[in-house]
Amino acid sequence: MTDPLVSEHPMTHHRARELALDSITYVAGRTLLDDVSVSFPAGKLTAVSGPSGSGKTTLLSIAGGLLQATSGTAELDGQDMWTGSGDPLPEVAFILQVYGLVPILSARENVSIALRARGVAPADADEAAEAALARFGIADLGERQVEELSGGQMQRVACARGFVVGADVLLADEPTSELDEGNRSVVLAELREEAARGAVVVVATHDPAVVEACDLHIALDEGRVVR
Numbered sequence: 001m002t003d004p005l006v007s008e009h010p011m012t013h014h015r016a017r018e019l020a021l022d023s024i025t026y027v028a029g030r031t032l033l034d035d036v037s038v039s040f041p042a043g044k045l046t047a048v049s050g051p052s053g054s055g056k057t058t059l060l061s062i063a064g065g066l067l068q069a070t071s072g073t074a075e076l077d078g079q080d081m082w083t084g085s086g087d088p089l090p091e092v093a094f095i096l097q098v099y100g101l102v103p104i105l106s107a108r109e110n111v112s113i114a115l116r117a118r119g120v121a122p123a124d125a126d127e128a129a130e131a132a133l134a135r136f137g138i139a140d141l142g143e144r145q146v147e148e149l150s151g152g153q154m155q156r157v158a159c160a161r162g163f164v165v166g167a168d169v170l171l172a173d174e175p176t177s178e179l180d181e182g183n184r185s186v187v188l189a190e191l192r193e194e195a196a197r198g199a200v201v202v203v204a205t206h207d208p209a210v211v212e213a214c215d216l217h218i219a220l221d222e223g224r225v226v227r
């Protein structure tokens with residue numbers, strides 16, 4: 001499997017063990033997360049479920065360092081996930097609900113960027129990007145501008161960009177919402193593979209089939225953990 005970061009630094013790369021959230025509260029006008037303590041272990045696929053508006057996206061954002069909690073801590077083996085800027089640690093990759101793709105760039109460029117930003121040489125990054133697109137069945141769309149793609153195709157580009165990094169922590173927000181059953185299975189298999197590789201993998205989802213496919217399950221309701 002393509003994993004440029006790990007293969008470039010085979011001797012120095014230590015796997016994370018656990019992403020721990022302790023007493024996280026987040027207030028924005030009202031309380032969106034209320035005293036949430038959860039632990040996401042490496043090597044496991046953890047589902048975060050809950051109705052729309054229950055706080056799943058907010059929780060993932062805090063877990064990955066995009067958002068600073070009002071109180072409480074989010075730590076990867078003791079390292080604070082909040083870096084002070086809203087830029088996540090390089091160990092973290094996101095697959096976001098809004099995708100965050102650059103519309104005027106090609107699918108391949110959007111994926112390649114994630115590696116180039118981490119110091120991978122452009123030619124190697126492009127090659128890994130092609131392979132990642134192929135994993136999600138969109139190798140033929142590499143040259144296409146993202147703004148010309150369908151919602152489901154964009155979601156698969158966002159998946160390829162999240163997976164290509166070989167991150168220690170992969171946080172996926174509804175990564176299968178636009179996908180048919182076949183493509184959903186592909187994404188689930190890839191998530192499982194990342195966990196098997198030793199990553200912390202968290203997937204926020206409404207989909208019972210996705211919850212079913214996970215090792216662990218945390219349910220939110222109105223900003224509180226209910227299971």
Ligand SMILES: Nc1ncnc2c1ncn2[C@@H]1O[C@H](COP(=O)(O)OP(=O)(O)OP(=O)(O)O)[C@@H](O)[C@H]1O
Pocket residue numbers: 028029032050051052053054055056057058059
């Ligand atoms: N910055 C903000 N300021 C105020 N309210 C916010 C902010 N961000 C999110 N919210 C609100 O917080 C609640 C939780 O949002 P969040 O996106 O975390 O839920 P979710 O469980 O991911 O929902 P969905 O499944 O619909 O994506 C929602 O009611 C949302 O409108």
